[in-house]
């Protein structure tokens with residue numbers, strides 16, 4: 001089930017999940033200074049020290065850290081962590097989850113609850129180079145193009161239905177760092193645009 005079709009007057013309430021610097025989050029918050037059919041209403045991190053949490057006070061958005069609870073049983077730890085996150089989402093009336101540099105693998109239980117209402121951006125042209133080493137893998141493969149992919153999240157690793165992609169060229173002397181920077185630039189344009197299209201119902205007849 002995709003999110004409700006929203007409008008500028010009645011925007012979709014979005015939570016952005018981060019774990020680190022939040023450079024993508026910053027781009028989204030800048031983008032929504034002009035009227036959009038979605039509103040970032042919550043910034044959520046699994047990492048209390050995530051620098052991106054500081055954008056909350058800068059842009060007047062609730063920002064909260066929910067770290068993994070301390071417990072011996074790993075399965076119980078993941079499930080209770082996600083239960084706390086889910087409670088926060090429900091309390092904040094969130095309608096769409098946007099993963100942006102969130103470094104945890106989410107359980108199928110959580111994904112099934114939010115299916116169609118949880119999206120991710122990945123720094124490669126999926127299905128090429130899934131996983132956390134996408135830039136390194138693209139360079140090692142000596143590919144001459146890469147890019148980014150916005151996709152619905154399913155319970156595989158970067159396997160969900162693709163909503164949009166954007167390409168960049170990869171030069172022979174590209175490094176992981178230069179490729180990261182190049183891809184981030186296009187991610188910062190593409191992700192907010194696609195979230196807006198999803199919010200206005202542009203994908204509802206297609207998926």
Ligand code: GRF
Pocket residue numbers: 018019020021022023024025052100101102121122123184187
């Ligand atoms: C992006 O490159 C995205 O593709 C990946 O995480 C990065 C965003 O992290 N999933 P940040 O905004 O720089 O913390």
